[in-house]
Amino acid sequence: MNIDNRIKFRHLLCFLEVARQGSLARACDKLAISQPALSKTLKELETLLDARLFERGKKGSTLTEAGVAFLRYAGPSVQALRDGVNSLRSGVHEPITVQLGVLSTVESLLVPEVVCRLHDRHPALVVSVVTGPSAYLLSRLRVGELDLVVGRMTDSPLIQGLAFEHLYSESMTLVVRSGHPVLNDPSGQKNLEDYPLVLPSAGTTIRKFADSLFVQHGITPSRQRLETLSVALSRRYVLCSQAIWVAPLDAVRQDLRQGELVELDLGMREPGGSVGLCTNPALPVSPAAQWCVEALREVGQEYREGQYP
Known part of the structure; x- marks a missing residue:
């Protein structure tokens, strides 16, 4: 089946921002557009896809089952296009970057050691670390803005569709x-x-x-x-x-x-609760992300066995 060429980049951007914000009003602020314009764009996308993507209510906009399915692919696609454009604009070979989301409550022990090992093995690697609450990090992972998230296992609905791998328990x-x-x-x-x-x-x-x-x-x-x-x-x-x-x-x-x-x-x-790494199965795993996963597993095993810190 061919992709409908009427689906534009603006459709995807509006969809992703509403999914991230959970609110049309907040998405409008981020995108600097009016609410009627945003609603029209979402309606166009839903018509083109022949699927309802959001349930709209007093508490905001939540993804439907179809919306969740579309999000798994729309986010990584937009991020890949951004990376490609940035690479061409730079005119030079960009260093390899891994985007890592880390809960502030677990960043002090595991992550510095992981970064040290990554830099020892991959001198040109850029490790970009984003901290914040679990909901914020998982929302960015879901739309492809992060490669991995390190934190505690959560029962939040936001983890649905994502994969969690236990590294160690922290009391x-x-x-x-x-x-x-x-x-x-x-x-x-x-x-x-x-x-x-x-x-x-x-x-x-x-x-x-x-x-x-x-x-x-x-x-x-x-x-x-x-x-x-x-x-x-x-x-x-x-x-x-x-x-x-x-x-x-x-x-x-x-x-x-x-x-x-x-x-x-x-x-x-x-x-204690389970601390581990969360990934998006819909995201293509970059070499840098795989390096990071391997280092996290390695340090996590040493922690469980009492060899680190």
């Missing part, structure tokens, strides 16, 4: 700065609710593990909280305050070794 722990009053408090965890709390952002996968930690130990969380996925912000705030940080172990491992942070002993540790 959550409670840490405070060295010299924190709770370390000398004989009542221990009974008074933890008296101190400010640092938690992952509400609604995230990692927050569910943090909440589970409190339930397991019968701790009443403090009402005074900082909620963020930023490891840098969490660390600085904890080091200059009386706050208790519910942190991924890998994010604080180095600080624990150096004695700047101290882990609170609750008698048992939260078992």
Whole structure:
């Protein structure tokens, strides 16, 4: 079957932006076009494809089953065309690039070692790392703007149609700065609710593990909280305050070794969630992406076996 030559690049761009934003209004802002123009373009595409691509409601626009199927191919196609145009415009041979999405809560341990090994083996390789919430990274992976995403396994609908490969398990722990009053408090965890709390952002996968930690130990969380996925912000705030940080172990491992942070002993540790790599089966796997997958698997295996870090 031949591709209908009436399908234009603008049709694909509008489709991808609405799929990414989940809203016609937000997509219009990004594309700098009016909502009637965007609606007309989507209607043209649906007519040409003879399929309804979005369900429109009060909460926004969600992909239909046909929309999900079309997205698997539209995203990589547009990205491949952009890469081709950029290569011709440059007039020179571009270095090989891998686009890697990384959750901020897992970037501090695994990724630096992976990048070191990649650069040792492939001197001309550019590793472009994008951080952000899981939903943001998965949406970019789905439309072909990222080659891989490294993060925690999620039950979000956004992972549907994507492939997840387990690398290792990472537990959550409670840490405070060295010299924190709770370390000398004989009542221990009974008074933890008296101190400010640092938690992952509400609604995230990692927050569910943090909440589970409190339930397991019968701790009443403090009402005074900082909620963020930023490891840098969490660390600085904890080091200059009386706050208790519910942190991924890998994010604080180095600080624990150096004695700047101290882990609170609750008698048992939260078992942790699965950290792995997420790929889009509809994307053609570039050599750079395959190199990155191999390095991630390698470091992940060493982590599981206790050889790294």
